Amino acid sequence: MKATNRAYSIESSDERMCHILGLDDNVYVDSAHIPDPNLLTYDNGFHVDCAAVFIDIRGSSGLVRKHSTPVLGKIYRAYISECIAVLNQDPNCGEIFIQGDCVGALFHVPTAEDVNSVFFRTGELNSLIQLLNWRLGQKGYSTLECGIGMSVGRALMIKAGYKGSGINDVIWMGNVVNEAAKLCHLGNRDGSGVIQVSLSTYAKLNSSHRELLNPVGSLLLGAKHYQGTFVSTDMEHWTAEKSSAKESEWIKLGKWVGLIDEPLPGSLRRA
Numbered sequence: 469m470k471a472t473n474r475a476y477s478i479e480s481s482d483e484r485m486c487h488i489l490g491l492d493d494n495v496y497v498d499s500a501h502i503p504d505p506n507l508l509t510y511d512n513g514f515h516v517d518c519a520a521v522f523i524d525i526r527g528s529s530g531l532v533r534k535h536s537t538p539v540l541g542k543i544y545r546a547y548i549s550e551c552i553a554v555l556n557q558d559p560n561c562g563e564i565f566i567q568g569d570c571v572g573a574l575f576h577v578p579t580a581e582d583v584n585s586v587f588f589r590t591g592e593l594n595s596l597i598q599l600l601n602w603r604l605g606q607k608g609y610s611t612l613e614c615g616i617g618m619s620v621g622r623a624l625m626i627k628a629g630y631k632g633s634g635i636n637d638v639i640w641m642g643n644v645v646n647e648a649a650k651l652c653h654l655g656n657r658d659g660s661g662v663i664q665v666s667l668s669t670y671a672k673l674n675s676s677h678r679e680l681l682n683p684v685g686s687l688l689l690g691a692k693h694y695q696g697t698f699v700s701t702d703m704e705h706w707t708a709e710k711s712s713a714k715e716s717e718w719i720k721l722g723k724w725v726g727l728i729d730e731p732l733p734g735s736l737r738r739a
Contacts, residue, residue: 519575
């Protein structure tokens, strides 16, 4: 959001605050799908049933100390660009956002099948980091370690900003967003699994996807959430073949340019 540098008026500020705080609670509408952002005003909002996925880099301060600014720019651009590509391919992806080195997305998940589709994207994200690390290593750059978190639940979608200024954004808040962000923070730390998922996510997974996860908690209190480290078999196979072949041969065969952008419907396996 670009600043407009309008003069501040405490009287106008107080009027805006009183208007916002005096809004009827009934202006927040329940929605099973992520609404069009154009339906948002400064006076309404939506309670949305959705899934949230976050991926974040571990030890990013180390990258800053080790690499020059141009190299950092290339690393972050490659990482953010392709995380978005993996998340965006899902037909139920409704919103993608970037916060520093964290990439997040929200998905329509009206059925358990949709939840499993989003879960599959977490494995693809982990495979993507393996591919990126191979390419970073070729350049002599630091490789990345990431945590990934996923939750299913309800989020509040509102338009927030400075009314009349043109400065505004769509804001997402609520348990599903907070939990996915927290789980992402826990992923790939102190020996934990790269991918951390909520109880609400696990409850909707099919048996093959549940087998990839282990409970986190205690025998007395039960599982708090689930974790695992797994990858897309198709992406893993592609990267293995690519890294062992001469690039000139792949280009000649037409198997290099654009191949990674094609949908990969295979399966997940523990890594």
